[in-house]
Amino acid sequence: MTSEKPGATGDSGPELAAVVAGASIDVPDFPKPGVVFKDLMPLFADGAVFRQVIDAIVTHHGAGSFDVVAGVEARGFVVAAAIAYATGTGVVPIRKAGKLPRKALSASYALEYGEATLEVHADAFVAGQRVLVVDDVLATGGTAAAAIDLVERAGGTVVGFSVLMELSFLDGRERLAPRPVHTLLTV
Secondary structure (H helix, E strand, O other): OOOOOOOOEOOOOHHHHHHHHHOOEEEEOOOOOOOEEEEOHHHHHOHHHHHHHHHHHHHHHOOOOOOEEEEEOOHHHHHHHHHHHHHOOEEEEEEEOOOOOOOEEEEEEEEOOEEEEEEEEOOOOOOOOEEEEEEEEEOOOHHHHHHHHHHHHOOOEEEEEEEEEEOHHHOHHHHHOOOOOEEEEEO
C-alpha cells in the first residue's frame, strides 16, 4: 500500500523516513485555508508499516527506559497505546480541555493556526515516574511543550519525546531545546 520516497530524512535513518513519507498524505487547506494537513491514517492502517514505526520508537528509547507512555490527543493515543503494549508499560492520555472526568491540570498554547488547551489528570503519574511522551506531528512545538509541562507538573519525569513527523520549517525542535526530539521523518 505504501511506497518509499527517496531522499527522506529522520532520526532513525533514511529508510524508515522514506517509509513514513510513503505512508502519509498531504491534505491541502485543512483544517483551514493555507494549512497542509499531514494525514498519517494510511500509516496506522498498514499493519506492517505501523509495526515498523512502533518498533523504531521502542528501539530508539529502549524498552526499559520508561515506565509509562503519554500520548497527545488524538493520533498520539494510537502511537502511545501501541508502544505501551509493545513494552508492557502503561499509557496516559493527554486530552483536549473538558474531556477528563476527574481533577485535571491544564496548559494552553498557540498552534500554527489557532489556540488550544490540553489537560491531564492531576494524579496521572507517580512522583518521579519515567514518561515517554509521543505524538504524531511536531509543528511549532506548542502542543509538545504543553504536554511536557503537564507531565512534569503532574509529577512525571519526561525521559523522551518522539513523533512520527516533524515539520522542520516551523521550528518546533528549537522551541523544545535543550530537550532531545526523536522524529522518524523530517520534512
